[in-house]
Amino acid sequence: MLMWLRMAPALHLIFLLIIHIVSSADWGVNYRSSHICALKDSSVTISCTFTYPSTGYQIMEVFWNKDLVKQGVELANLSEDPEYSQRLQYLGDEQQNCTVRLSHVTEKDEHEYYFRFITNVTGGRWIGYPGVRLSVTDLQLEAPERVTEGDSVRLTCKSSCKLTDTPTFIWYRNSHTLTEGLTDNKLILDPVRREDAGRYRCAIDGHTLASPDVYLNVTCEPPPRKVSVLINGSAVMESGGSVSLMCISDSNPPALNFSWFKENQSSAVGSGQSFSAVQSGRFYCEAHNPHGAQRSDAVSVTVHHGSGRNIIIITVTSGGLLVIIFIIIIILCIM
Incomplete structure (x- = not known):
C-alpha cells in the first residue's frame, strides 16, 4: 500500500500526458484534396471528414466558410451568404462526414474553403486549416491558322x-x-485533308461548356519552299561592277513575285527574281505564290575600296553551311 502511494504522483502525470495526447489527436478535419480545378458552370464536390472526442462532446453547429479573416473574428456561414445559399449543398452529417457540393461555379468562386464545427463544450471548436483551394477554368482550342494538305496537324483543348x-x-x-x-486532350489529323477544313471546338463529356470555335484552313498547295539565293554570272568583277543575285525556290504553284530586302531595313530594296547588289550588306529574298511567302537565308556582300583597286568579297550562308567565295579584282592603274 505504501509503495502504491509513492508511485501515484508519477502515474498521475503519465495518465494526464496520455489524456492530453489522445485529446489532441481526436480533433481534426481531413480533405481528400487540397486543390480542385473545376470547369466553369460545373458542380464541385469537396470530400471531407472530421473527428472530435467521442466522450463528453456533442456537435452543435457545422458549416463551411472561405478565406480566413483576422483572428478573433467569427467566421461566416456560407450557407447564409446570398451568393452561395442557392448553390451550396451540405452532403455530410454531424458525426464524421462534412462533404459539401457547390454548383454553377464561376471565376468569382476561386477561394480557399474551410470546414468548421462547434461542440457543446466551451472552447470545443475546430476549423480545418489549411483548406481546399478552388480554381475555375474554361476551355480554349489551340490550332494552327493555316495548314497544307498532307501535313500532320495537332489541335489541343487547353484549360488554365x-x-x-x-x-x-x-x-x-x-x-x-x-x-x-x-488522344486525351488532343485531336491528330495525319495527314490532314481538304475536307478537314472547318470550324472546330472541344468540350468535356457531361458538361455543357465548350471552347470557342476555331476555323482550320487547309490549303491545297504549299507556299514556296527551299528558297535560296544564288550568285549569277562570273565571279570576276571589274571596277564599278555589281554582284548579280538570283532568288530560286521549290514551289508548286511556282513563285511569281520576288522581293529583295537588306537586313535591318523594313522596306524592300528591289523586286524581281534577279537583283544587283552594288553595296555592302546582307541581302535576302522572299518568294511569293498564291498560298503564302517564304524567305531565304541571307547573302553577305562586302565591298572594300582601296587605292587603285576594288575588292569585292561575297559570303553566302545557306542551311547552316558557310561557303566563302573570295573574289579579288585587281585593276592596275599603270599597265
Missing part, C-alpha cells in the same frame, strides 16, 4: 489548370462529333 476529375474530351467539326484521331 489541370482538371481534378479525369475528363473525357469531345471534339466537333461543323457541329458534327468526331471519333477518330483523339
Whole structure:
C-alpha cells in the first residue's frame, strides 16, 4: 500500500500526458484534396471528414466558410451568404462526414474553403486549416491558322489548370462529333485533308461548356519552299561592277513575285527574281505564290575600296553551311 502511494504522483502525470495526447489527436478535419480545378458552370464536390472526442462532446453547429479573416473574428456561414445559399449543398452529417457540393461555379468562386464545427463544450471548436483551394477554368482550342494538305496537324483543348476529375474530351467539326484521331486532350489529323477544313471546338463529356470555335484552313498547295539565293554570272568583277543575285525556290504553284530586302531595313530594296547588289550588306529574298511567302537565308556582300583597286568579297550562308567565295579584282592603274 505504501509503495502504491509513492508511485501515484508519477502515474498521475503519465495518465494526464496520455489524456492530453489522445485529446489532441481526436480533433481534426481531413480533405481528400487540397486543390480542385473545376470547369466553369460545373458542380464541385469537396470530400471531407472530421473527428472530435467521442466522450463528453456533442456537435452543435457545422458549416463551411472561405478565406480566413483576422483572428478573433467569427467566421461566416456560407450557407447564409446570398451568393452561395442557392448553390451550396451540405452532403455530410454531424458525426464524421462534412462533404459539401457547390454548383454553377464561376471565376468569382476561386477561394480557399474551410470546414468548421462547434461542440457543446466551451472552447470545443475546430476549423480545418489549411483548406481546399478552388480554381475555375474554361476551355480554349489551340490550332494552327493555316495548314497544307498532307501535313500532320495537332489541335489541343487547353484549360488554365489541370482538371481534378479525369475528363473525357469531345471534339466537333461543323457541329458534327468526331471519333477518330483523339488522344486525351488532343485531336491528330495525319495527314490532314481538304475536307478537314472547318470550324472546330472541344468540350468535356457531361458538361455543357465548350471552347470557342476555331476555323482550320487547309490549303491545297504549299507556299514556296527551299528558297535560296544564288550568285549569277562570273565571279570576276571589274571596277564599278555589281554582284548579280538570283532568288530560286521549290514551289508548286511556282513563285511569281520576288522581293529583295537588306537586313535591318523594313522596306524592300528591289523586286524581281534577279537583283544587283552594288553595296555592302546582307541581302535576302522572299518568294511569293498564291498560298503564302517564304524567305531565304541571307547573302553577305562586302565591298572594300582601296587605292587603285576594288575588292569585292561575297559570303553566302545557306542551311547552316558557310561557303566563302573570295573574289579579288585587281585593276592596275599603270599597265
